[in-house]
Amino acid sequence: MTYDVLTVGNAIVDIIARCEEDFLLDNNIAKAAMNLIDAERSALLYSRMGPAIETSGGSAGNTAAGVASFGGKGAYFGKVSNDQLGEIFTHDMRAQGVHFQTAPLQGQPPTATSMIFVTPDGERSMNTYLGACVQLGPEDVEPETVAQSRVTYFEGYLWDPPRAKEAILDCARISHAHGQEMSMTLSDSFCVDRYRGEFLDLMRSQTVDIVFANHAEALALYETSDFNMALDLMAEDCKLAAVTMGEEGSIILSGGRRIQVKPLKVDNVVDTTGAGDLYASGFLFGYTHGFELADCGRLGSLAAGLVIQQIGPRMQKPLKQAALEAGFIL
Amino acid sequence: MTYDVLTVGNAIVDIIARCEEDFLLDNNIAKAAMNLIDAERSALLYSRMGPAIETSGGSAGNTAAGVASFGGKGAYFGKVSNDQLGEIFTHDMRAQGVHFQTAPLQGQPPTATSMIFVTPDGERSMNTYLGACVQLGPEDVEPETVAQSRVTYFEGYLWDPPRAKEAILDCARISHAHGQEMSMTLSDSFCVDRYRGEFLDLMRSQTVDIVFANHAEALALYETSDFNMALDLMAEDCKLAAVTMGEEGSIILSGGRRIQVKPLKVDNVVDTTGAGDLYASGFLFGYTHGFELADCGRLGSLAAGLVIQQIGPRMQKPLKQAALEAGFIL
Numbered sequence: 001m002t003y004d005v006l007t008v009g010n011a012i013v014d015i016i017a018r019c020e021e022d023f024l025l026d027n028n029i030a031k032a033a034m035n036l037i038d039a040e041r042s043a044l045l046y047s048r049m050g051p052a053i054e055t056s057g058g059s060a061g062n063t064a065a066g067v068a069s070f071g072g073k074g075a076y077f078g079k080v081s082n083d084q085l086g087e088i089f090t091h092d093m094r095a096q097g098v099h100f101q102t103a104p105l106q107g108q109p110p111t112a113t114s115m116i117f118v119t120p121d122g123e124r125s126m127n128t129y130l131g132a133c134v135q136l137g138p139e140d141v142e143p144e145t146v147a148q149s150r151v152t153y154f155e156g157y158l159w160d161p162p163r164a165k166e167a168i169l170d171c172a173r174i175s176h177a178h179g180q181e182m183s184m185t186l187s188d189s190f191c192v193d194r195y196r197g198e199f200l201d202l203m204r205s206q207t208v209d210i211v212f213a214n215h216a217e218a219l220a221l222y223e224t225s226d227f228n229m230a231l232d233l234m235a236e237d238c239k240l241a242a243v244t245m246g247e248e249g250s251i252i253l254s255g256g257r258r259i260q261v262k263p264l265k266v267d268n269v270v271d272t273t274g275a276g277d278l279y280a281s282g283f284l285f286g287y288t289h290g291f292e293l294a295d296c297g298r299l300g301s302l303a304a305g306l307v308i309q310q311i312g313p314r315m316q317k318p319l320k321q322a323a324l325e326a327g328f329i330l
Numbered sequence: 331m332t333y334d335v336l337t338v339g340n341a342i343v344d345i346i347a348r349c350e351e352d353f354l355l356d357n358n359i360a361k362a363a364m365n366l367i368d369a370e371r372s373a374l375l376y377s378r379m380g381p382a383i384e385t386s387g388g389s390a391g392n393t394a395a396g397v398a399s400f401g402g403k404g405a406y407f408g409k410v411s412n413d414q415l416g417e418i419f420t421h422d423m424r425a426q427g428v429h430f431q432t433a434p435l436q437g438q439p440p441t442a443t444s445m446i447f448v449t450p451d452g453e454r455s456m457n458t459y460l461g462a463c464v465q466l467g468p469e470d471v472e473p474e475t476v477a478q479s480r481v482t483y484f485e486g487y488l489w490d491p492p493r494a495k496e497a498i499l500d501c502a503r504i505s506h507a508h509g510q511e512m513s514m515t516l517s518d519s520f521c522v523d524r525y526r527g528e529f530l531d532l533m534r535s536q537t538v539d540i541v542f543a544n545h546a547e548a549l550a551l552y553e554t555s556d557f558n559m560a561l562d563l564m565a566e567d568c569k570l571a572a573v574t575m576g577e578e579g580s581i582i583l584s585g586g587r588r589i590q591v592k593p594l595k596v597d598n599v600v601d602t603t604g605a606g607d608l609y610a611s612g613f614l615f616g617y618t619h620g621f622e623l624a625d626c627g628r629l630g631s632l633a634a635g636l637v638i639q640q641i642g643p644r645m646q647k648p649l650k651q652a653a654l655e656a657g658f659i660l
Binding site for chain 2: 015017018054085091095311316
């Protein structure tokens with residue numbers, strides 16, 4: 001078995017509810033960000049949250065599910081606990097056709113949850129309790145799976161739990177030893193603030209070949225407000241990068257070139273949860289299937305544009321069908 | 331504290347996924363029905379189910395949440411276990427403003443789940459594992475809550491677990507002793523087949539004052555294919571009834587009168603889950619707020635028409651706002 005894309009990340013069940021803008025202010029939640037919280041604050045925020053729906057989530061998990069939804073072969077490493085939410089997460093990955101065999105934690109802490117508040121503008125603000133994710137470590141790396149994955153992609157978020165970065169460095173050694181590539185997403189501008197030096201090291205040491213970032217993360221990485229400069233610096237620091245800019249589309253940086261990619265036209269943004277994750281899934285599906293970089297970007301735009309028109313980060317309708325309807329030859 | 335509507339039912343977390351028509355046939359699932367399943371079949375069907383989303387459900391639970399979404403005062407009796415899905419169910423009821431204090435079961439069996447398959451026509455086919463619901467009994471009746479509830483409403487589904495019917499008979503005694511009213515839904519035509527005699531007894535003994543049914547359930551109750559005759563018989567057997575007919579609207583039977591109610595015009599049925607439950611919530615909200623019966627029916631049509639345009643049986647947008655926008659004065 002070979003895989004197009006193996007992703008590694010925090011395995012999270014999302015709990016999603018709508019709220020008004022004031023709720024974020026009143027509860028000191030950084031808007032559009034991933035706010036890390038402990039069990040106590042998680043209980044407090046849940047007590048203040050409205051009726052919600054639950055869906056499997058987790059940034060890299062969403063990307064693996066997206067690759068599979070396009071018809072690609074996906075694999076995933078991530079740690080749940082052996083509880084009901086862990087069963088749900090595991091089911092949803094496997095039901096999507098993703099290889100997911102990471103041993104669940106036996107007992108506490110529970111499977112990670114992220115309370116996601118969606119404001120009337122469609123923007124999502126996440127509050128993540130890492131739970132069982134803190135146990136992900138090098139023992140969870142399946143060397144054969146890494147060796148057989150064309151691209152191994154991971155979240156910058158993995159620098160939050162204590163030992164996941166060791167797993168990623170192991171993955172990188174195995175991946176590169178087998179002539180495969182490594183990719184990461186910078187995840188979140190606050191996450192970049194926490195681990196800027198390490199992320200730059202990953203890029204400059206060529207531990208990572210392909211970098212995904214959004215506008216805010218690119219600025220945060222280089223501590224600048226000059227987006228053009230951030231793009232120039234990023235182009236020097238990695239072989240290939242894709243930088244998303246919301247409704248402005250995205251820019252691909254490769255071999256001194258800048259390729260502009262248009263966004264999908266979306267009239268009604270329902271919930272931005274998963275937009276970046278699905279962009280990466282489309283891009284990497286295209287990349288591992290020999291598409292031109294511009295078309296990789298267009299597949300990313302398609303997936304991102306579709307996921308923000310529904311609730312939650314896992315596609316309710318197959319991306320393969322959407323791509324065929326959009327004229328792609330898969 | 332007084333309540334407009336207390337509802338009693340099987341406390342269930344819904345697991346919802348789309349499927350093709352063939353899936354129902356291949357897996358011997360009765361379409362549009364509630365299929366009762368055991369833990370073993372639940373595990374089997376889950377292994378065959380696609381990626382899903384989770385939401386609190388349960389017929390009467392949806393009705394209580396709907397009453398609260400209109401701005402009414404709702405209460406609920408139902409049994410979850412002290413597990414993660416039970417926490418989710420409890421959260422969603424309380425976050426909607428529903429009084430819900432039934433003691434959770436400590437330990438096994440787990441909180442009930444219903445795997446709901448939604449076919450391309452939007453129809454839902456349910457597969458319910460009753461789990462902790464089998465433990466609901468008379469000890470879960472809060473006499474004060476019943477006494478203070480204008481209407482106590484329950485599901486016919488409660489005749490499936492062993493002791494819930496005892497709880498309902500206790501509720502009826504308390505409710506009527508305090509000059510309040512009892513209401514039930516016939517729930518499902520197969521459920522009517524299972525308990526036809528008992529349901530007719532409940533009506534003819536005036537244990538139940540107000541009956542909700544859909545077209546198929548009304549026919550099943552009187553073992554006829556003559557809808558007109560079923561309506562005549564039902565009008566004799568209870569004081570007030572509301573019979574829904576999908577896209578044909580509904581008919582209210584009261585004091586020898588038949589009141590026709592139009593449906594909400596819906597172009598795109600996404601998921602019919604909760605349509606009947608939400609019809610009852612609108613009707614009972616109106617009924618307990620002194621609306622004319624025709625307007626009770628219109629509030630029912632509004633709620634039912636809105637819930638089938640979204641995924642899952644719990645309203646994502648407040649019904650109060652929708653009712654105000656539709657010109658109701660609440």
